[in-house]
Amino acid sequence: MEYVIMFISAIFVNNIVLSQFLGVCPFLGVSKRVDTALGMSAAVTFVVALATLVTYLLQGLLVKLHIEFMQTVSFILVIAGLVQMVEIILKKISPSLYQALGIFLPLITTNCIVLGVAIQVVTNEYSFINNVGAANPNMMNLPQAVVFAVATAIGYSVALILFAGIREQLELSNVPKVFKGVPIALITAGILALAFMGFSGLV
Amino acid sequence: MSKKDSIIHDGVVVGISEDYITVEFVNKSACAACRAKGVCAASDESIREIDIPYSISTLAGDYHIGDPVNIILSSSLGLKAVWIAYVIPLAILLVMLLILSAFKMSELIMGLGSVAAVAVYYLFVYIFRNKLSKVFTFSIEKKLSK
Amino acid sequence: MGKLKLISDGIIKNNPTFVLVLGMCPTLGTTTSAINGMGMGLATTFVLILSNIVISSVAKIIPDKVRIPSYIVIIASFVTILQLLLQAYLPSLYETLGLFIPLIVVNCIVLGRAEAFANKHSVCDSALDGIGTGLGFTIALTVLGCVRELLGSGSFFGLKLIEGDGMLAFILAPGAFIALAYLMVIFRKVTGKKA
Amino acid sequence: MKTFKIGGVHPNDNKLTADSLIEVFPVLETAYISMAQHLGAPAKPVVEKGDKVKVGQVIGEPAGFISGYVHSSVSGTVKAVELMPDLAGNPVMHVVIEVEGDEWCEEIDRTPDIKRDIPYSSEEIIEKIKNGGIVGLGGAAFPTHVKLNPPKDKKAEFLILNGSECEPYVTADDRIMRERPEEILIGAVIMMKALNVTQAFVGIEVNKPQAIAAMKKAAADYPQIKIVVLKKKYPQGGEKQLIDAITGRRVPSMGLPIDVGVVVQNVGTSLAVYEAVQKNQPLIESAVTVTGHCVTEQRNFLLRVGTPFSRILDAVGGLPKDAAKFISGGPMMGKAVANIDASTLKGTSAFLLMTEEETKRKQESNCIRCAKCVEACPMGLEPYLLNKLCRAGNKYDELEKEKIYDCIECGCCLYTCPANIPLLDIIRMGKADVMKIIRNRPKK
Amino acid sequence: MKKLIVSPAPHIHSKENTKSLMRDVMIALSPTVLVSIYFFGLSAIKLILVGVISCVLVEYLIQKYLLKTKVTINDYSAALTGVLLALNLPPSSPWWLILIGSIVAIGVAKMTFGGLGQNIFNPALVGRVFLLVSFPALMTDWSIPQSWFREGIDAVTGPTPLAMVKEGLLSGQTIPEIFAANSFTTKQMLFVKMGGSVGEISAVALVIGFIYLLIRRVIKPTIPVTIVCTVALISTVFYLVDPMQYTGPLFNVLTGGVLLGSIFMATDYVTSPMNTKGMIIYGIGIGIITVMIRYFGAYPEGMSFAILIMNATVPLLNKYCKPQRFGKEVK
Amino acid sequence: MSTTIILTIACLGVLGLLFSVVLYLVAQKFKVEEDPRIEQVESILPGANCGGCGQAGCHAFAENVVKAPSIGSLFCPVGGNAVMSKIAAALGQEAVEKEPMAAVVRCHGTFDNRERVNHFDGYSSCKVMSALYAGDTDCRYGCLGEGDCEDACQFDAIHIDPKRGVPEVDVDKCTACGACVRSCPKGIIELRPKGPKNRKVYVSCMNRDKGAVTRKACIVGCIGCGKCAKVCPFGAITVENNLAYIDFTKCKLCRKCYDECPTKAIWAVNFPIRLPKSATEPHTEPKVEQPVEENKEA
Amino acid sequence: MASKSNFTNMVVVLTSICLVCAAILGFVYSVTAEPIRQAEVAKINNAIASVVPEFNNNPSEEVFEVDGAQVYPAKMDTTVVGYAVKIKTSSFGGPMQMMVGFDNAGNIYNTSVISHADTPGLGAKMTDNNIKLRTELVGINPASVNLSVKKDGGDIDAITAATITSRSFLKGVDLAYQVFLKVQSQN
Numbered sequence A: 001m002e003y004v005i006m007f008i009s010a011i012f013v014n015n016i017v018l019s020q021f022l023g024v025c026p027f028l029g030v031s032k033r034v035d036t037a038l039g040m041s042a043a044v045t046f047v048v049a050l051a052t053l054v055t056y057l058l059q060g061l062l063v064k065l066h067i068e069f070m071q072t073v074s075f076i077l078v079i080a081g082l083v084q085m086v087e088i089i090l091k092k093i094s095p096s097l098y099q100a101l102g103i104f105l106p107l108i109t110t111n112c113i114v115l116g117v118a119i120q121v122v123t124n125e126y127s128f129i130n131n132v133g134a135a136n137p138n139m140m141n142l143p144q145a146v147v148f149a150v151a152t153a154i155g156y157s158v159a160l161i162l163f164a165g166i167r168e169q170l171e172l173s174n175v176p177k178v179f180k181g182v183p184i185a186l187i188t189a190g191i192l193a194l195a196f197m198g199f200s201g202l203v
Numbered sequence B: 001m002s003k004k005d006s007i008i009h010d011g012v013v014v015g016i017s018e019d020y021i022t023v024e025f026v027n028k029s030a031c032a033a034c035r036a037k038g039v040c041a042a043s044d045e046s047i048r049e050i051d052i053p054y055s056i057s058t059l060a061g062d063y064h065i066g067d068p069v070n071i072i073l074s075s076s077l078g079l080k081a082v083w084i085a086y087v088i089p090l091a092i093l094l095v096m097l098l099i100l101s102a103f104k105m106s107e108l109i110m111g112l113g114s115v116a117a118v119a120v121y122y123l124f125v126y127i128f129r130n131k132l133s134k135v136f137t138f139s140i141e142k143k144l145s146k
Numbered sequence C: 001m002g003k004l005k006l007i008s009d010g011i012i013k014n015n016p017t018f019v020l021v022l023g024m025c026p027t028l029g030t031t032t033s034a035i036n037g038m039g040m041g042l043a044t045t046f047v048l049i050l051s052n053i054v055i056s057s058v059a060k061i062i063p064d065k066v067r068i069p070s071y072i073v074i075i076a077s078f079v080t081i082l083q084l085l086l087q088a089y090l091p092s093l094y095e096t097l098g099l100f101i102p103l104i105v106v107n108c109i110v111l112g113r114a115e116a117f118a119n120k121h122s123v124c125d126s127a128l129d130g131i132g133t134g135l136g137f138t139i140a141l142t143v144l145g146c147v148r149e150l151l152g153s154g155s156f157f158g159l160k161l162i163e164g165d166g167m168l169a170f171i172l173a174p175g176a177f178i179a180l181a182y183l184m185v186i187f188r189k190v191t192g193k194k195a
Numbered sequence D: 001m002k003t004f005k006i007g008g009v010h011p012n013d014n015k016l017t018a019d020s021l022i023e024v025f026p027v028l029e030t031a032y033i034s035m036a037q038h039l040g041a042p043a044k045p046v047v048e049k050g051d052k053v054k055v056g057q058v059i060g061e062p063a064g065f066i067s068g069y070v071h072s073s074v075s076g077t078v079k080a081v082e083l084m085p086d087l088a089g090n091p092v093m094h095v096v097i098e099v100e101g102d103e104w105c106e107e108i109d110r111t112p113d114i115k116r117d118i119p120y121s122s123e124e125i126i127e128k129i130k131n132g133g134i135v136g137l138g139g140a141a142f143p144t145h146v147k148l149n150p151p152k153d154k155k156a157e158f159l160i161l162n163g164s165e166c167e168p169y170v171t172a173d174d175r176i177m178r179e180r181p182e183e184i185l186i187g188a189v190i191m192m193k194a195l196n197v198t199q200a201f202v203g204i205e206v207n208k209p210q211a212i213a214a215m216k217k218a219a220a221d222y223p224q225i226k227i228v229v230l231k232k233k234y235p236q237g238g239e240k241q242l243i244d245a246i247t248g249r250r251v252p253s254m255g256l257p258i259d260v261g262v263v264v265q266n267v268g269t270s271l272a273v274y275e276a277v278q279k280n281q282p283l284i285e286s287a288v289t290v291t292g293h294c295v296t297e298q299r300n301f302l303l304r305v306g307t308p309f310s311r312i313l314d315a316v317g318g319l320p321k322d323a324a325k326f327i328s329g330g331p332m333m334g335k336a337v338a339n340i341d342a343s344t345l346k347g348t349s350a351f352l353l354m355t356e357e358e359t360k361r362k363q364e365s366n367c368i369r370c371a372k373c374v375e376a377c378p379m380g381l382e383p384y385l386l387n388k389l390c391r392a393g394n395k396y397d398e399l400e401k402e403k404i405y406d407c408i409e410c411g412c413c414l415y416t417c418p419a420n421i422p423l424l425d426i427i428r429m430g431k432a433d434v435m436k437i438i439r440n441r442p443k444k
Numbered sequence E: 001m002k003k004l005i006v007s008p009a010p011h012i013h014s015k016e017n018t019k020s021l022m023r024d025v026m027i028a029l030s031p032t033v034l035v036s037i038y039f040f041g042l043s044a045i046k047l048i049l050v051g052v053i054s055c056v057l058v059e060y061l062i063q064k065y066l067l068k069t070k071v072t073i074n075d076y077s078a079a080l081t082g083v084l085l086a087l088n089l090p091p092s093s094p095w096w097l098i099l100i101g102s103i104v105a106i107g108v109a110k111m112t113f114g115g116l117g118q119n120i121f122n123p124a125l126v127g128r129v130f131l132l133v134s135f136p137a138l139m140t141d142w143s144i145p146q147s148w149f150r151e152g153i154d155a156v157t158g159p160t161p162l163a164m165v166k167e168g169l170l171s172g173q174t175i176p177e178i179f180a181a182n183s184f185t186t187k188q189m190l191f192v193k194m195g196g197s198v199g200e201i202s203a204v205a206l207v208i209g210f211i212y213l214l215i216r217r218v219i220k221p222t223i224p225v226t227i228v229c230t231v232a233l234i235s236t237v238f239y240l241v242d243p244m245q246y247t248g249p250l251f252n253v254l255t256g257g258v259l260l261g262s263i264f265m266a267t268d269y270v271t272s273p274m275n276t277k278g279m280i281i282y283g284i285g286i287g288i289i290t291v292m293i294r295y296f297g298a299y300p301e302g303m304s305f306a307i308l309i310m311n312a313t314v315p316l317l318n319k320y321c322k323p324q325r326f327g328k329e330v331k
Numbered sequence F: 001m002s003t004t005i006i007l008t009i010a011c012l013g014v015l016g017l018l019f020s021v022v023l024y025l026v027a028q029k030f031k032v033e034e035d036p037r038i039e040q041v042e043s044i045l046p047g048a049n050c051g052g053c054g055q056a057g058c059h060a061f062a063e064n065v066v067k068a069p070s071i072g073s074l075f076c077p078v079g080g081n082a083v084m085s086k087i088a089a090a091l092g093q094e095a096v097e098k099e100p101m102a103a104v105v106r107c108h109g110t111f112d113n114r115e116r117v118n119h120f121d122g123y124s125s126c127k128v129m130s131a132l133y134a135g136d137t138d139c140r141y142g143c144l145g146e147g148d149c150e151d152a153c154q155f156d157a158i159h160i161d162p163k164r165g166v167p168e169v170d171v172d173k174c175t176a177c178g179a180c181v182r183s184c185p186k187g188i189i190e191l192r193p194k195g196p197k198n199r200k201v202y203v204s205c206m207n208r209d210k211g212a213v214t215r216k217a218c219i220v221g222c223i224g225c226g227k228c229a230k231v232c233p234f235g236a237i238t239v240e241n242n243l244a245y246i247d248f249t250k251c252k253l254c255r256k257c258y259d260e261c262p263t264k265a266i267w268a269v270n271f272p273i274r275l276p277k278s279a280t281e282p283h284t285e286p287k288v289e290q291p292v293e294e295n296k297e298a
Numbered sequence G: 001m002a003s004k005s006n007f008t009n010m011v012v013v014l015t016s017i018c019l020v021c022a023a024i025l026g027f028v029y030s031v032t033a034e035p036i037r038q039a040e041v042a043k044i045n046n047a048i049a050s051v052v053p054e055f056n057n058n059p060s061e062e063v064f065e066v067d068g069a070q071v072y073p074a075k076m077d078t079t080v081v082g083y084a085v086k087i088k089t090s091s092f093g094g095p096m097q098m099m100v101g102f103d104n105a106g107n108i109y110n111t112s113v114i115s116h117a118d119t120p121g122l123g124a125k126m127t128d129n130n131i132k133l134r135t136e137l138v139g140i141n142p143a144s145v146n147l148s149v150k151k152d153g154g155d156i157d158a159i160t161a162a163t164i165t166s167r168s169f170l171k172g173v174d175l176a177y178q179v180f181l182k183v184q185s186q187n
């Protein structure tokens, strides 16, 4: 149940782009093709999950050493390294697979979502989490953290895919010149956010 | 080769060997679509090469080093690649994590265990890499100059 | 290149928000009020200027392949310093900006300027560029904050101008997107820039 | 009652001339016979200025596989063989004949009796049809002998006669079905023999009760031919739709009726086949409806090929004052005439005169995405999307994916669009481009 | 001789045009408008008038002075947006509220996308939801303004049934208790005796409009029917599971904007799918989201949000649900 | 406190070490540099993405020009010689000069010169119209006036004058990208050298009908009489299929043909006004805009 | 421009940059650690100061815990003048922390919101000192009133359109009061 709530919350109620404003740049800029958006979503989800897992463990270390302030620096380094590692591994294990991905998808860059989720997971408190007996019962444990990361990334995916569809349609309509490009994308995102407000209070 | 449902990239032939035509293309990052590309070099672009085996669509004599070509990959293959590279390992990661947490393992073990599971998965992919390379075929097409 | 132009370019020709459309997350996420927007803008400017200076001075010794990671480390360090300073001396601002402070690290503006400008120019020019870009960002965020605050809660820099509440939507997420869109359009119209 | 399953529209049928007998048109003074009477390569003229010709004499020979003979529809002297503008104003080779009397070739049997037995083999039939210059009278004017001679690997199972005449206003097929039902059926039997099929259907729309009755009565003697009553819905007569309605089979994309074992011929074609095979009369005349609300004397005529349009107008009381558009064919598929000095072709089935008010297109406005065009399209296409993709330019891949090549140009979408978007004009343009690309694609 | 007209085929056109369609929708809305004027009197007239005038004016001004394109206000679509926006507001809304709503509806949701037919989201609903989010207090003030007709008819109660339920549940009452406490019966829902937005108070009037639209073939029944069925189905399931916490199907179908929304707003051509398959998925989506928001969300009413959210999926639905093509593909 | 510092240093040190190793591995596998000259060339290009160069767009042009062995094979018509010489400089090569060209509309069947015999009521497009029929005049070679060329031009350089019904080229804006040439279904538009002071002489007609037919359709049509070919001292004019054509590589702008042409199908634009000769000037009768007006056009 | 990369210089440069940065960071951290701690304490102290009568001890140092809530005794010259109770509850947007101060008689002295995640413009109004929800509470004894919003049959005016927040707020006050009672009874 907790996981269900987590998903509903992350996808609809606290959608990462539409209500938390993370990962807006790729959201606005990324492909206008639904196919590519789908692929991007999956890739981002995997990277976010992996990064969250590793940084969660890293945070444990930082806390033990009492150098929590090193969070930002160490997280970003670890995430950047991780993204590169995944690339290398994929290339090593199957060049053709790697090549197919390369043609199909843009590269994944470390952006707000990956770092944002990693930080959120280890610092925020959540009213729907209750880990009885833990130091802070409203903090996530590891599986919760990873599931939360996945849920958040899926929320991102939902927004990205809906948006790609809308963009495909807008491409065929005569949006007034001054609104072409980013402004109309922002307005669409705004109205989408307005619509998603309807989910507030769902969890 | 029909271009329906395909992803098309610009590439340039950089090598021709007995079995392959090697084509180089630029893989852009998510930010590459952004107009600030020039300012923001954080958006990686990497040049990649792919080898394309000769087939009906790529008759050997037709290509020369330096020829601009279109690299074509069907969307469904692209999605398949995404599935193998990201979706399945993600599922393994999650399942492993939940199983281990059911056994009340320590978080460190949980984490390392599930990463290890993913590593094992990738190992399997490695073993089957030759099979995969048969699945993921690309084709190239000469760019028509008007 | 005139020194003044370095600064004005960052504000108008290459305005990071309205023209380059970079760093959208903090732009949208922190501008619920003019003060918050300004705070975020200044915080980013701080990192931008310092990282530009440092990077331009060490650029020569950094091997090509580790360029980006080195910059990241440098930038992240400044962000952490900023975090610590804010926590110590401006705790309330630190709290309102929250997650967006550490995210300065991945803000394309900072890394982008380091890459595109600082590693090719002198320390002094880089500092000016940092000031210009930072100012451009700060102004954009402040204006956006002003608009959202004015429409959303009827006040200006915290000063209540009208009775009652204003249009809540502008304080919430939808208004952020919509207000930014219209500001961008106005900016385009005024500066005559094309899409 | 049968009908096709996808799309369709219901324009007012306006069959003003349904009850007027087919009148034989008076002999002409001059006939202008085009060499481009059929789909495919125009015929090569084989007469010269000064030659004497009789009715039914060959004056043009086929110039390719898809081409056909052209016969003189009058007797007299060839006055000229020259390029003349056709109804669209484009130059086409014409044989101009000064009419002298009405002398027919001897082998033509002009008696009114019906010849029922068919002593010819399949090959002989096809040869006779070819020599008779028969083309489809359903609109496309496709040489009939080509259609009756399908590729070896494809076997026909049914013949379908198209008597649906779904175009508003036009009544030529209705009249011939009422007046000469048996000849039509014999024509069908001949074609069945040529195709070696045992079953034929005649599809007729329900708004022609007398034709249905007449055909049913005649068909009593021909158990292998079944009369099928169809719902009134445009384009019931489109061959893909007709096959769907009658047999439930769907011709595949880019395919032909023969791919599902069917050959479709118009009832008029069937009559022409009868005349050619049984009576040795080549295709030199056909039933033509002259109609329109603004026309004072709406009539059905039996017209010789090569009759100048102006002559026809004279026969119905001249060009009405308020007529603004002169259409050869029906209002949905017919061609607007730009050159009123042109003359009739074998495939001409109707002339329709419309006033500005009836026909003038309204100002186009934005597509409101009402999906009425999608609902109307009998091919299951999305005309609104095709329109947008065509206008966006360079979206040929997408257009192909959206199957623009399937469009049968029926006009349902344009007819129905509340925003008055010239959908079909634009789709036609895009379709032509896409077809060109597809044709130029190297075959594997 | 007069010059002949030459054009490609076809040479005739159906009598329908954009303007006539919009006019038909207006006619279909007239019973609802009349009922609302009867019950809310001057304030309903005022709201609808301000709505229409401001929407048309905003469209005119934007087209004329900002975009400098052809002015198309006489296709009635802006006026229709105005009417629908007005019908979606509480009767006591002040005039400036609907003015802001119109600016958002026409200015933001319609004209920025390029005007009629190009918008992704339903303009009237964007207007309404913007107001709902921006002015929660005003938009949920169901007090009944003065009216000359209504004297003597005292059955029109205060809050909407949905708000009543939400409030009741929040303070721990069960559904039967809430109904009893407010002496609320099913009959009220059919015959107007309840509070609500200007246009949602009479199910009967709305259904009359629906039948008119069907007869005139302006809309197909697919979307409204799927929405209503989905809402009914889901609420039946919940109701059967726990009648103390969840309201029943009849209540859910007849109250709030479900009828107004599904008949007049979910069917908006521009923002709904282009073919039957898509329409069904769209309808089901709206139904599910509506009920979920009603049962679990912060807002008592979910129809507007549900439609807007599904509007966003329409491009995808159009992309993946294609009409049945004629004939198979041959290679 | 100092432990913290030590731990901090240790922690980052380890991370830095790890990271550089990872990066080293990455570096082995990837090249991360696009030829910087491509971007440089792209920044010189006008960025119209018009395809006038025959490439997919400006970026493709830049890529190919950098890779090509010499730049002579590629030319950006929009940027013209100025841009090409800059590119050549950037690539350290010799620029190849090309004569500046501009679009020329070879039909002058204005409303005044050519009667409209019917009224077209389909989608306003030359392509649609020409697919349907010969056109709304008796000249089936002439301009249809629906403005496909105007739509095709990205540079706002060609416009249909609503009073005249045929397009006019704004020579200053025209970049000779050729988009209009490709878009015209009648093949009326030709790229010709801009000429000194924009002066050109050309046959503004495409009608290949016999003289009599042409004359009936349009009063400024070329009737193929061949007088111009005879009078041309440079042999620049050929008459084929009843239509004259002036080869711009041979034409020396002497305007003898212009004076000779009985129908004024030959155009000489942007020349200084010549004083009108006697009242018996042989061809004052056709209602043609005189060169005086042409000067305004420039 | 940058120098050519090889394995050694990559490792050396990146590692040394990391080391230098780390050193600087460690230094800044050690410099700011104290001010940060003080800022945190000041925040609590400010909250305490705003919710209890004047005092002259350092309540942060005398804090004790009851039922998971922190209780800060405010003393004027060793006599307790009131207690500030820090309470955690959850509201519309997530967890929220507040401070409720009582005088010795058990009357609410004042309230203060330390952190919350509610909607700006709606629930966030609870941080405003002048809203009815909070001004009405000042000086009253929770025992004497029905500590719930009027809609639920209580005595308190809710924040317009933010009943949930108001409920949570009042629940927090009530929890704090229970803690206070316990403290009282222990003494």
Ligand SMILES: Cc1cc2nc3c(=O)[nH]c(=O)nc-3n(C[C@H](O)[C@H](O)[C@H](O)COP(=O)(O)O)c2cc1C
Pocket (backbone or CB within 6 Å): D135, D136, D137, D138, D139, D140, D141, D142, D162, D163, D164, D165, D166, D167, D235, D236, D237, D238, D239, D240, D264, D265, D266, D267, D269, D270, D333, D408, D409, D410
């Ligand atoms: C939209 C459309 C409508 C048609 N309507 C008729 C019709 O009413 N009657 C008819 O005989 N042919 C009609 N045709 C032509 C038929 O598709 C088919 O070509 C014809 O029946 C074949 O017979 P034919 O070769 O004897 O002409 C129509 C075609 C199309 C595309």
Ligand SMILES: Cc1cc2nc3c(=O)[nH]c(=O)nc-3n(C[C@H](O)[C@H](O)[C@H](O)COP(=O)(O)O)c2cc1C
Pocket (backbone or CB within 6 Å): E132, E136, E137, E139, E140, E141, E142, E159, E160, E162, E163, E164, E167, E298, E299, E300, E301, G158, G159, G160, G161, G162
């Ligand atoms: C977002 C939102 C939506 C609401 N929708 C409704 C509604 O549909 N019907 C209703 O009667 N009240 C609705 N309410 C009103 C509240 O339930 C509340 O009872 C009303 O504002 C009166 O409370 P107050 O006077 O204490 O502010 C809504 C409130 C909010 C914040």
Ligand SMILES: Cc1cc2nc3c(=O)[nH]c(=O)nc-3n(C[C@H](O)[C@H](O)[C@H](O)COP(=O)(O)O)c2cc1C
Pocket (backbone or CB within 6 Å): A197, A200, A201, E297, E298, E299, G092, G093, G118, G119, G120, G122, G123, G124, G159, G160, G161, G162, G163, G164, G165, G166
């Ligand atoms: C986006 C959004 C944010 C909201 N934020 C709050 C909030 O912070 N606090 C709150 O009590 N209610 C909030 N609400 C309103 C509640 O969900 C609920 O409608 C209301 O509190 C109960 O109704 P009433 O207070 O109007 O009686 C919010 C609603 C929405 C749609």
Ligand SMILES: Cc1cc2nc3c(=O)[nH]c(=O)nc-3n(C[C@H](O)[C@H](O)[C@H](O)CO)c2cc1C
Pocket (backbone or CB within 6 Å): D368, E021, E022, E025, E077, E078, E080, E081, E082, E084, E110, E115, E116, E117, E118, E119, E121, E122, E123, E124, E125, E218, E219, E264, E265, E266, E267, E268, E269, E270, E271
């Ligand atoms: C059946 C039908 C329903 C409509 N519903 C709406 C509606 O809900 N909201 C609205 O703003 N316009 C509506 N319109 C008008 C018009 O389609 C709308 O303004 C467009 O969305 C503007 O592009 C409707 C029109 C029709 C024909």
Ligand code: SF4
Pocket (backbone or CB within 6 Å): D376, D377, D378, D379, D380, D381, D382, D383, D406, D407, D408, D409, D410, D411, D412, D413, D414, D424, D427
């Ligand atoms: S003309 Fe083509 S697209 Fe239009 S309805 Fe007919 S088949 Fe469909």
Ligand code: SF4
Pocket (backbone or CB within 6 Å): D366, D367, D368, D369, D370, D371, D372, D373, D374, D383, D384, D387, D413, D416, D417, D418, D419, D420, D421, D423
């Ligand atoms: S019928 Fe016309 S308005 Fe309706 S969807 Fe089709 S193109 Fe658009």
Ligand code: SF4
Pocket (backbone or CB within 6 Å): F102, F103, F152, F153, F154, F155, F156, F157, F158, F169, F173, F174, F175, F176, F177, F178, F179, F180, F181
């Ligand atoms: S007029 Fe023709 S050649 Fe000249 S710029 Fe325009 S499209 Fe290009």
Ligand code: SF4
Pocket (backbone or CB within 6 Å): F105, F126, F142, F143, F144, F145, F146, F147, F148, F149, F150, F160, F167, F183, F184, F185, F186, F187, F188, F189
């Ligand atoms: S020149 Fe060609 S494209 Fe231009 S208007 Fe004339 S016919 Fe059309």
Ligand code: FES
Pocket (backbone or CB within 6 Å): A022, A023, A024, A025, A026, A111, A112, A113, C022, C023, C024, C025, C026, C106, C107, C108
């Ligand atoms: S600032 Fe660019 S993605 Fe967040």
